[in-house]
Amino acid sequence: MEILMEYGKAFLIGGIICAIGQVLIDYTKLSPARILVLFVVLGVVLSGIGWYQPLVDFAGAGATVPLSGFGHMLAKGVREAVTEDGLIGAFTGGLTATSAGIAAAIVFGLVVALIFKPGDKS
Amino acid sequence: MAVDKMEYDKMLKKASPNSKAYINIPMAFIIGGLICVLGQFLMTSYEKMGISTYFSGTVTSITLIFLSALLTGLNLYDNIAKHGGAGTLVPITGFANAVVAPALEFKAEGLILGLGAKLFTIAGPVIVYGVTASVIYGLIIYIFKLV
Amino acid sequence: MSLRLSQNTIILNTSPSIASYASIVGKKEGEGPLGKHFDLVNDDNTFGESTWEKSESRLQKDTVSKAISKANLVPSDIDFIFAGDLLNQCIGTTFGLRELEIPFIGLYGACSTMAESIAMGGIFIDNDVAINVAAVTSSHFCSAEKQFRFPLEYGGQRTPTSQWTATASGAVVINKKNAPPFIRAVTIGKIMDLGVVDVNNMGAAMAPAAHYTIGQHLADTGKRPEDFDLILTGDLGQVGSELLIDLLNRDGIDITENHNDCGLMLYDLDEQDVHAGGSGCGCSASVLCGYILDQVKDGILSDVLFVATGALMSPTSVDQGESIPGIAHAIHISNKSE
Numbered sequence: 001m002e003i004l005m006e007y008g009k010a011f012l013i014g015g016i017i018c019a020i021g022q023v024l025i026d027y028t029k030l031s032p033a034r035i036l037v038l039f040v041v042l043g044v045v046l047s048g049i050g051w052y053q054p055l056v057d058f059a060g061a062g063a064t065v066p067l068s069g070f071g072h073m074l075a076k077g078v079r080e081a082v083t084e085d086g087l088i089g090a091f092t093g094g095l096t097a098t099s100a101g102i103a104a105a106i107v108f109g110l111v112v113a114l115i116f117k118p119g120d121k122s
Numbered sequence: 123m124a125v126d127k128m129e130y131d132k133m134l135k136k137a138s139p140n141s142k143a144y145i146n147i148p149m150a151f152i153i154g155g156l157i158c159v160l161g162q163f164l165m166t167s168y169e170k171m172g173i174s175t176y177f178s179g180t181v182t183s184i185t186l187i188f189l190s191a192l193l194t195g196l197n198l199y200d201n202i203a204k205h206g207g208a209g210t211l212v213p214i215t216g217f218a219n220a221v222v223a224p225a226l227e228f229k230a231e232g233l234i235l236g237l238g239a240k241l242f243t244i245a246g247p248v249i250v251y252g253v254t255a256s257v258i259y260g261l262i263i264y265i266f267k268l269v
Numbered sequence: 270m271s272l273r274l275s276q277n278t279i280i281l282n283t284s285p286s287i288a289s290y291a292s293i294v295g296k297k298e299g300e301g302p303l304g305k306h307f308d309l310v311n312d313d314n315t316f317g318e319s320t321w322e323k324s325e326s327r328l329q330k331d332t333v334s335k336a337i338s339k340a341n342l343v344p345s346d347i348d349f350i351f352a353g354d355l356l357n358q359c360i361g362t363t364f365g366l367r368e369l370e371i372p373f374i375g376l377y378g379a380c381s382t383m384a385e386s387i388a389m390g391g392i393f394i395d396n397d398v399a400i401n402v403a404a405v406t407s408s409h410f411c412s413a414e415k416q417f418r419f420p421l422e423y424g425g426q427r428t429p430t431s432q433w434t435a436t437a438s439g440a441v442v443i444n445k446k447n448a449p450p451f452i453r454a455v456t457i458g459k460i461m462d463l464g465v466v467d468v469n470n471m472g473a474a475m476a477p478a479a480h481y482t483i484g485q486h487l488a489d490t491g492k493r494p495e496d497f498d499l500i501l502t503g504d505l506g507q508v509g510s511e512l513l514i515d516l517l518n519r520d521g522i523d524i525t526e527n528h529n530d531c532g533l534m535l536y537d538l539d540e541q542d543v544h545a546g547g548s549g550c551g552c553s554a555s556v557l558c559g560y561i562l563d564q565v566k567d568g569i570l571s572d573v574l575f576v577a578t579g580a581l582m583s584p585t586s587v588d589q590g591e592s593i594p595g596i597a598h599a600i601h602i603s604n605k606s607e
Binding site: 022024091105109113 | 140141143146147148149150151152153154155156157158159160161162163164165166179180182183184186187188191192194195196197200207208209211212213214215216217218220221222225226227229230237241244245247248249251252253255256257259260261262263264269
């Protein structure tokens, strides 16, 4: 039962975050790339003012899987690194915390691009 | 009778159909929500397999990025995205799709200047502005001793 | 010899003939309402080539070769070829026509290229500076998407006003064969810009250019819309067509009865998921060369005003926030030589 609740919360919050993105697509002139930038920067800001962690605690993957969660990871990494290492942490923390995701995207991107052929659309 | 830009803008708005937001927004909610549920399922499963809570989120991200890259290579992600809209754009899978798609498409221009250089054409700004925002945040908390 | 009627309009007094014409399209276009009219439908949109750019070159080369052979000519019989496409520096055209070794005049008029090239070719023939000329253009969905929008595998949503770039090509051979279809007059449009910035609403960006050119042609020649069986715009799609009719109505010109748009004819808008219709150089070229010219030749249509429209932006100008200039050229094609 508890596990169902977890999935329900992830679905609800993740769905709402994506729906906000769709509202921006349909009602503003923002291009997809701009919307992604907006979500990441908003994730950093919301995490910085302490609002994003409670959302993660509540919704789990519902808050970490959207790109705002990527922003939260960046901010969280910086916060921890500044606590440990001081000023240098402001520069190392973000990419350290998100390095797995970025490296995965680069490597899988490269491998897939090498293996597959560009496809047609119909 | 000459029409000026202001007047044409009005005519244009009248003639142009709006996006079907009443379909798009619920679809984004459902598909985006489902991708997050998949993330939650992976995270729970990895924890059950004995991976620590600290790493299960990271492994989940890597798995989702892999799945998205694969679906992009198989020309399936764009077909889901046609319906999913922001539901497939906003999750980390959308970020992966934005990396893989140009890499695949620009392979024709070579491995260095094509694939390698174009890999971050769409997704690059996310890293540029995300990292910059996080460094600014780090400087603020350091200077004002907020941690 | 040609008669200059006004700044825009030239009457071709000897009425050059479109001696032959050919059209080749891709799979989706072949599945559309006009599918059976094209010379060839290729189900493989790569056309057997390794890149989309080469595919487009191949498409254009095959189409012009087909038109030349249908006229019982060989490439060396062609004195000049007028051609262009959508790709940067017109590489679809230059690499496609490279091996034909025909004196080449490259044109860029975006999707208006078919009218632009027929106008040039017609004027050359009318003034006896050539015996045979060819005019050809093409577009390819995949190469156009790659250059102007996103990689094909990228998951983006198309807006309702967006149009589908046709994988298609059309070519004509013009000479003095003295058989229909005849080219009677051309009206060269000017660049019109009413400030449309939405790159997903090209029809709206081009409608003012079509409005100007049609109005100018009618004014210069003293013709009325009903003198034409068909006023055929290039690729205004749903939105642009509606705006064109509206703009002309304000001048007291009603073309509702005899207007159609290649972008609306090439696809089944309800079934084929192309949103506001087709676009691309190949859209109007293939509809003209696959469907319309047959009807003019057979006398089903007597007089057609073919108004191909182009949007003259580039990805750079769009990124810099510039509005989208439009262009339209009109060709009066007739079953009668006078």
